[in-house]
Amino acid sequence: MKNGAKYLAECGLRPSMQRLAIYQYMATHPTHPTADEIFEALKEQIPTLSKTTVYNTLKLFVAHGVVDEVFIDRTSERFDGNTELHAHFLCSNCGAIIDTPIASPETVNSAAPEGVSLAKTQLLYFGTCTKCIENQLNNN
Amino acid sequence: MKNGAKYLAECGLRPSMQRLAIYQYMATHPTHPTADEIFEALKEQIPTLSKTTVYNTLKLFVAHGVVDEVFIDRTSERFDGNTELHAHFLCSNCGAIIDTPIASPETVNSAAPEGVSLAKTQLLYFGTCTKCIENQLNNN
DNA sequence: GTACAATTTTGTAACGATTACAATTTTATT
DNA sequence: AATAAAATTGTAATCGTTACAAAATTGTAC
Numbered sequence A, B: 001m002k003n004g005a006k007y008l009a010e011c012g013l014r015p016s017m018q019r020l021a022i023y024q025y026m027a028t029h030p031t032h033p034t035a036d037e038i039f040e041a042l043k044e045q046i047p048t049l050s051k052t053t054v055y056n057t058l059k060l061f062v063a064h065g066v067v068d069e070v071f072i073d074r075t076s077e078r079f080d081g082n083t084e085l086h087a088h089f090l091c092s093n094c095g096a097i098i099d100t101p102i103a104s105p106e107t108v109n110s111a112a113p114e115g116v117s118l119a120k121t122q123l124l125y126f127g128t129c130t131k132c133i134e135n136q137l138n139n140n
Numbered sequence C: 001g002t003a004c005a006a007t008t009t010t011g012t013a014a015c016g017a018t019t020a021c022a023a024t025t026t027t028a029t030t
Numbered sequence D: 001a002a003t004a005a006a007a008t009t010g011t012a013a014t015c016g017t018t019a020c021a022a023a024a025t026t027g028t029a030c
Helices: A004-010 A017-028 A035-042 A051-063 A105-109 A130-138 B004-010 B017-028 B035-042 B051-063 B105-109 B130-138
Strands: A068-070 A078-080 A087-091 A097-100 A117-128 B068-070 B078-080 B087-091 B097-100 B117-128
Touching: A004 A017, A017 A035, A017 A051, A035 A051, A051 A078, A105 A117, A105 B105, A117 A130, B004 B017, B017 B035, B017 B051, B035 B051, B051 B078, B105 B117, B117 B130
Parallel strands: A087 A117, B087 B117
Antiparallel strands: A068 A078, A087 A097, A117 B117, B068 B078, B087 B097
């Protein structure tokens, strides 16, 4: 894992205690957490932590490319410490979010309109995961 | 354009006046409108229309495959009368949403996890559109 | 090391999109 | 025409997110 303080500094961000904690959390939890989940997880470690700080910090991280926002869940903003291009699958049944690699990024990006400046791509899948398919079969 | 009443009936939906009006609006406005935009546009034509009805109807339409929800805008739900697979580009500068065809759907879908049941795919792009690129150049 | 300025954090209040819910209206059925 | 079922309506509530101003922390200059 990257050295948090160094990495944040490289990204132009002062590595405060709160920012470091949030960065560490993102780096060690590839679970696409929401701001609230991060807040709940860190408030024991940092009792004075404010939810506003978590929101502000994540917005700052997104602006500086430290994390990505994932648009797969409309009910709340989800964040991803892995900023490399990859796809996300959401199981409509159990809510699980599964990361998958994209074998051919060029092909995926090739559908973008001509002449635009492309900053980010998101490839999202929705359906039923294998576990839920099995469970549904067993319950019949 | 499809016959609205017939099409809704085919989808298992009773073609009420409100539903027809919302369907017609979607069929004639490929602008990925929000529930509120549809409500504002239709309330002259149907003065008794309730915003709740628009929300309910759109949710029903999504459940019956009449329209799709597009996840490109986190601030509000956007809907698309075109349920064929295609990509969306959002200009972070002017907010324009551009539709583009996907030349190779198989390749785009091939990154989905193995064994899942895939119901929907969304390919989203974010960046700056050509108009905004030009404007930015001219203003320097 | 102290004083001042800049940045960050915090808590509360506000906002806005969406949903819950119960009442009313419309439509279908007998 | 009477009744039941379905759709619509309006209001209130919910919940994620943001605005804002005060407090705390950090960096800089002397």
